Amino acid sequence: AQSVTQPDIHITVSEGASLELRCNYSYGATPYLFWYVQSPGQGLQLLLKYFSGDTLVQGIKGFEAEFKRSQSSFNLRKPSVHWSDAAEYFCAVVGYNNNDMRFGAGTRLTVKP
Amino acid sequence: KAGVTQTPRYLIKTRGQQVTLSCSPISGHRSVSWYQQTPGQGLQFLFEYFSETQRNKGNFPGRFSGRQFSNSRSEMNVSTLELGDSALYLCASSARVRSDTQYFGPGTRLTVL
Numbered sequence: 001a002q003s004v005t006q007p008d009i010h011i012t013v014s015e016g017a018s019l020e021l022r023c024n025y026s027y028g029a030t031p032y033l034f035w036y037v038q039s040p041g042q043g044l045q046l047l048l049k050y051f052s053g054d055t056l057v058q059g060i061k062g063f064e065a066e067f068k069r070s071q072s073s074f075n076l077r078k079p080s081v082h083w084s085d086a087a088e089y090f091c092a093v094v095g096y097n098n099n100d101m102r103f104g105a106g107t108r109l110t111v112k113p
Numbered sequence: 114k115a116g117v118t119q120t121p122r123y124l125i126k127t128r129g130q131q132v133t134l135s136c137s138p139i140s141g142h143r144s145v146s147w148y149q150q151t152p153g154q155g156l157q158f159l160f161e162y163f164s165e166t167q168r169n170k171g172n173f174p175g176r177f178s179g180r181q182f183s184n185s186r187s188e189m190n191v192s193t194l195e196l197g198d199s200a201l202y203l204c205a206s207s208a209r210v211r212s213d214t215q216y217f218g219p220g221t222r223l224t225v226l
Contacts, residue, residue, distance in 0.1 A: 036217070043117075043203055044217040090156065094215075100169050101146070101205075101215060103156035 002027050004093050006104035013081050014112045021076040021107050023091030031093040033074040034101075035065055038088045047089075050074060061085070086111045115140065117206050117218035125224045131192040134221045138185050138206030144168075145187040146215060147179060150201040159202075162187055191223075199225045 003026045013019055025031060032051050036044040048059025055067040065076045074091060091104040118137045126132050138145050146169075147159040158171040162181035179189040185206075191198055201222050205215035 034214070041222070043119075043219040044205075046214060046216065049214055092156075100158050100161070100171070101148075102158070105155050 004104040119218040136204030142206035
């Protein structure tokens with residue numbers, strides 16, 4: 001069955017520290033992969049996506065993600081976190097030929113001053 | 114380009130009533146998908162419309178329905194509301210029906226009393 005796992009429900013980092021949010025997927029073939037961010041009471045904003053090609057993807061707000069086929073992972077990283085990055089982050093997958101997007105449970109990021 | 118808009122932003126209903134939510138996609142986008150977000154179940158796919166046709170449907174009861182108009186605007190309807198229908202309902206639009214990047218609206222917060 002198709003599934004997305006975000007192992008970390010909540011992560012706390014200090015401002016200026018690096019960040020890595022984990023995402024693993026289970027899918028019949030390589031799906032299309034996304035990271036979205038959601039601020040409280042808001043919709044989802046696309047950070048970055050992977051369809052094919054270079055496995056290191058650059059996104060907005062200084063985020064990047066690396067697709068690792070052998071590990072079925074698509075982890076999100078940022079070298080230096082800002083207080084404004086505090087939000088909930090969702091990893092999502094879409095299979096080829098459909099738009100039925102499956103989401104992970106989300107990782108809530110808290111940034112300490 | 115204007116983003117995805119959803120109306121109303123907040124709604125309070127009582128059990129047994131019905132509700133209609135509206136979504137206007139990004140100009141030029143022909144695919145509209147709906148998602149339900151709750152603390153317990155996370156983000157779940159409801160259905161997708163493309164060119165006024167339902168292309169895909171998630172695992173929700175028949176009380177949840179939708180439609181799309183010729184201008185790509187979409188509505189979803191929930192009949193005979195239950196307490197468990199309280200959620201944030203998100204609409205997303207994309208240019209194509211297959212495996213395309215989805216852009217989300219701010220959501221409609223539905224509270225069922």
